Amino acid sequence: MSKINIKDWINSAEKELKEKKLEELFWETPEGIKVKPLYTEDDIKQLNHEIGLPGLPPYTRGPRATMYANRPWTIRQYAGFSTAEESNKFYKEGLKNGVMGLSVAFDLATHRGYDSDHQRVVADVGNAGVAIDSVEDMNKLFDGIPLEKMSVSMTMNGAVIPVLACFIASGLNQGCPIEKLTGTIQNDILKEFMVRNTFIFPPEPSMRIVADIIEFTSKKMPKFNSISISGYHMQEAGANQVQELAYTLADGKEYLEAALKRGLDIDDFAPRLSFFWSIGMNFFMEIAKMRAARFMWSEIVKKFNPKNSRSLALRTHCQTSGVSLMEQDAYNNIVRTTVEAMAAVLGGTQSLHTNSFDEALALPTTFSARIARNTQLILSEETGITNVIDPLAGSYYLESLTSSMVVEANKLISEIDDVGGMVKAIEMGIPKMRIEESSAKRQAKVDSEEQIIVGVNKYKPTQKQDINILSIDNDKVRKKQISALNELKKSRDNKIVDEYIEKISEVARGNGNLLEICVEAAKNFCTVGEMTGAMEKVFGRHTLSSKTISGVYGKNVKSNEKISSVNTHIQNFIDRKGRRPRMLVVKMGQDGHDRGAKLIATAFADLGFDIDVGPLFQTPDEAAKQAIENDVHIIGVSTLAAGHKTLVPLLIKALKNNDADGIKVICGGVIPPQDYSDLYKLGVSKVFGPGTNIPEAAIEIMDIL
Amino acid sequence: MKLQDYLRFRRIKNKTFAKLLNISPVSLSRYISGERFPEKKILIKIHNLSEGLVSPNDFCLQDDKNYDVNESQKIELKKFHQHILSGSRKHLGKVITLIESSREKDQITSEKLLELFKGNDKSIRIGITGVPGVGKSTFIESFGMKLIRKGFKVAVLAVDPSSRFSGGSILGDKTRMEKLSVNKNAFIRPSPSSGHLGGVAKRTSESILCLEEAGFNIIFVETMGVGQAETEVYDMVDIFLVLLLPAGGDELQGIKKGIIEMADLIIVNKADGELKKSAEITQREYKNASHITNKSRINEDIGVMICSSLNQSGFENVWKYILKFIDIRKKNNAFINERNLQKINRMWGLVDLKVKGFVKNLSSRKFVQELLKNVKINNLSMYRAVKMISNYIIKK
């Protein structure tokens, strides 16, 4: 047979294409990587990464030698809601049906270090996670679940010290020796300042806390992962895959240095660092990202001269992307999650969470959670995917893509290095701004129908499906928590409590280990809020000073009739009212989901609105004051963590009390259709759910005005 | 000028003027009200007697009619004024909107309202500029809170840039002041830079008057320190502060030299932690700087101080400086003289705005569009078109 040549392929491809050009088949990924329609062995002749073998440095093919051939990944479903008792029931149900490890979702009050009786959390208790006020709640959460055997992952970053302390105290209560506790604490504060928004203290003391935890666990909890360096939240906030990869590794570097500065040996803690990726619909890119990450991490750690090669191995948890899931045509989400889960598995994850199809509506129900879990069970037990280790290695396309990711991510990492590391970069707002740019770009593409989402901007369903959702009576949960708190405060020895509170402040002022003292405090029934307060007295509470980007949405959205209709509306409005429509975009309560609010702010400004941006964590009264002083026409409430039922009525009342009910109120975000009519009855003019097309929303708002 | 305005302006009684014209006072009032149109002979006489200020055209224009308010509107305005005096946030918010509005009706309402104001000279108007990120908002937040604790009522006005492409704007997140914004003795209002007429910044001085009427006695005006808004703001405040970063000379600062020269007080911010040393160096450099040869408004060398808005250090010195500055200015009457002068400048500013608005409106006129078309296809020289348009304006 004569040697075939790429030129022959080009010829026949061009013949097939007729008048079309071959270049038209090239695709540029959101991160600007050019993807060709065909890859050949030429493309893997020169790679920027080493492929190697699984279980061996640089671990590109996986951190373990046998991977799933020996044991499949851990099915670890993230869950938590309402009270500890309720969540405990839910966990047990999961464990009976295939879940292998727990992953606790805390409510936002706990995340931000407030006890359930704090006035700033009236809308947040038990809503978006489980309410934990003290070791007693923790005991209930793990009632009948032996912590000696069960690995528990906890997504906690802000109130990380008090919560981990309660967990340890609860384990000890069960009789589990501290060194036998297994699991992971997220403890990744840097990405909180960037995208997740459940920080409490300023960056500097926060980094000290991270180091305290690494130090404590490396000494006393050898089986516990002291940190889960998370890219997940970045992608969910809008980052593209290269950004997710680069910023996460840059965060990791920062943590390495913080622990080394503490005097720890790299091999004492590096093997206990774990990672966390989001896996979206960009199938091959996600697999490439996971492989690139393992290679790059081993390169990064190598510079610190570890002796133990396990220090170089990147182990990771993955979660399928929540933001890829839609409210519209919600059953499609099952398919999306399957595709994403498959990418996570082919990428070699150590554990996995699969989202439920009602993701964009509310927390999962028992039914939707079951399907999500079964998605993994089917992949693991029906497909044979697990039998071969890293089956995609050597693929021309995948290896070439992995290589490109390494190059692109390194560029971003250098940008961070140039300004002096991630803490500095975060202070300057660089990564946040880049991520928001990506988010605005993507929305512009979706709104212009360049990026297709089935059921949302194409192939829309003609009939609405009614989907049962989990609804939480947060008022009831709050009252229950408050009475338990009051009970606790009556029955415990308050003198000891006061002493511990004082000691915690003292340790915060000095340089002892905060986790160590808080474990004692937790044992003695100090609450999460009290422990946080003791540290807050010394550290202060951090507020974000972030600037909204502008122009990105406007530049990327294609002008069409919708956009020009918005323009005409606005011009007419100016002629009638003497100024542009002015909208205050607010985030109330502890809900830190600001992607939507930021997007709405920047996009509406680009469409010609004057937009006031409220700070995170506003109270309804504060929002009303801002709206009145700025004499806005309309308040746009963005709400995703189920606080709307409590906060929107309070906002409307605050406006009325100030004789300002002329200001219209609209809502957007994750609001189950079941709640729409209540909001309308209150006087809300319009509700905009997930998947809202922004120019269309602008027209509707102009009609309201 | 309208005949009525002329008579008012020269304080001439209708009767007297009628005599001069040799007509009955009744006919004169008919001309004034527009009921009747004077004949040619009378028109010329009026023109001459009024020093050329009242021209025949003035009798054709009717559009000023709505400038006069009727009784019920008067009552409304009084009520509105009362609300402002009692410090109603809602009304304060609304009146600033009226001031910034491009609608003529709103303009008139706001002007009528402003005419009711008593005004006072008890407030201190403080302008603050500096490059983005220097810490203006943080400074105002902590310094403002300090003043509130001293018993003052603090208001903040800020102008945020509007997008040149969409005309829209993002407001407020560059002036995030967490504690001030929730304090009942504070009022914060960011405004978009380009209202319909292209110059809300020019309107800021009217907004200041409203805040003062509502009892706010410390008024901060924050600007970006990069554009020409600074001169405007300089002209509406009693003292002008320039915030600098702890870093070398002008180039490193990224601030325009012209802006530094306007300063009454230079403050090097962020004098804390690692930056303290370089703040002190910067302070020395600016103290000795030969290029700041001009003096502050009190004819003394421009003060150069350091502070940390984060730790609230150095504030007492800044406050003392401001008090002394105002005190000297008040003693030698410069304070009130300058405010009066600023009033005149503001008047010209408003004239300027009116003319601009007028010119902008012109472009939609048929005959102007006709002209434009012809200029485009080279049927008419640009210069001739300018002449025709300006003639038209002068006649109006």
Ligand code: B12
């Ligand atoms: C992204 C995301 C995150 C990111 C947030 C990043 C960020 N900075 O915003 C991360 C990963 C950090 C995160 C964390 C958490 N999340 Co989350 N998250 C999501 C997710 C997947 C997507 C939200 C999103 O950003 N979508 C993209 C934006 C553009 O869409 P949008 O906000 O809906 O906005 C659109 C419309 O709604 C509308 N709109 C929105 N606001 C407004 C305002 C106006 C004026 C107008 C006109 C229109 C409008 O227009 C927009 C454009 O189309 C949702 C599920 C989902 N698919 O919706 C869960 C979800 C909101 N999260 C949830 C939870 C529980 C959490 C956590 C509390 C978990 C925990 N216990 O720790 C944490 C805590 C975060 C915090 N600080 O509050 C729950 C909330 C449950 C509930 N409501 O009962 C959800 C619903 C997932 C679920 N089903 O469990 N999350």
Ligand SMILES: Nc1nc2c(ncn2[C@@H]2O[C@H](COP(=O)(O)OP(=O)(O)O)[C@@H](O)[C@H]2O)c(=O)[nH]1
């Ligand atoms: N270290 C330090 N940082 C400050 C100080 N004042 C402001 N900053 C920080 O500088 C950044 C910009 O401040 P901001 O007030 O928004 O600046 P503006 O753009 O001039 O209004 C913020 O991150 C502030 O926290 C200060 O005195 N010391």
Ligand SMILES: [Mg+2]
């Ligand atoms: Mg500012």
